Amino acid sequence: MPDNLHLNITSMDEKHDQFLTLLTNIQASETGLFLPLFAEMIEHTKDHFTLEEDMMRNYNFYGRQEHLDEHADLLDEMQYFYKKSKRMPMIGRSYIDDYALEKFTRHIINIDSQLAMFLKEQKLV
Ligand SMILES: [Fe+2]
Ligand SMILES: [Fe+2]
Numbered sequence: 495m496p497d498n499l500h501l502n503i504t505s506m507d508e509k510h511d512q513f514l515t516l517l518t519n520i521q522a523s524e525t526g527l528f529l530p531l532f533a534e535m536i537e538h539t540k541d542h543f544t545l546e547e548d549m550m551r552n553y554n555f556y557g558r559q560e561h562l563d564e565h566a567d568l569l570d571e572m573q574y575f576y577k578k579s580k581r582m583p584m585i586g587r588s589y590i591d592d593y594a595l596e597k598f599t600r601h602i603i604n605i606d607s608q609l610a611m612f613l614k615e616q617k618l619v
Contacts, residue, residue, distance in 0.1 A: 499602050501610035503619055509542040510602060517598075520590050525583070532576050532586060539569060546609060553618050557608050564605050568597060 495511050516538055520531045543565040550558040572594070579586020613619045 501607060503610045503613055505545060506606060509545060512538060517594055536572055536576060539572060555609060555612055561605050564601060
C-alpha cells in the first residue's frame, strides 16, 4: 500500500490492504472470474465498513454521521455497478479499472484519516 494511505491503525490498514489486493485481482481477472471476485469485494467492503462503524459507535466519534453517509454511498454505488455488469460487463470493468481505486483512495485520505487521528489522539488504539 502506498505510504499516503497508511493510517497506522492496524485493523484499518489491514482492511485497506486487502481491498487493494482484491481490486488488483479483479482488474487482472479473466471474464469468468470477474463477477465472483466483484461479489467478494462487496462482501469484504461490508466487513470493512462494519469494523469502522463499530469503532465509531463504541468511541462516540464526532464525525460519525458523515462517515456513515459516505460508506452508504460507496456501497450503493458498488452494488449498482455489480448489478449493471451482469448485463453490461464493460460498465463493470470501467468502474473497476477507472473509478473504484480513486473513490477508495479519496475516502481513506479524507474520511478514514479523521477517524484514525481521533483514535490516536484519544489513545484508543
Ligand atoms: Fe476504511
Ligand atoms: Fe471508512
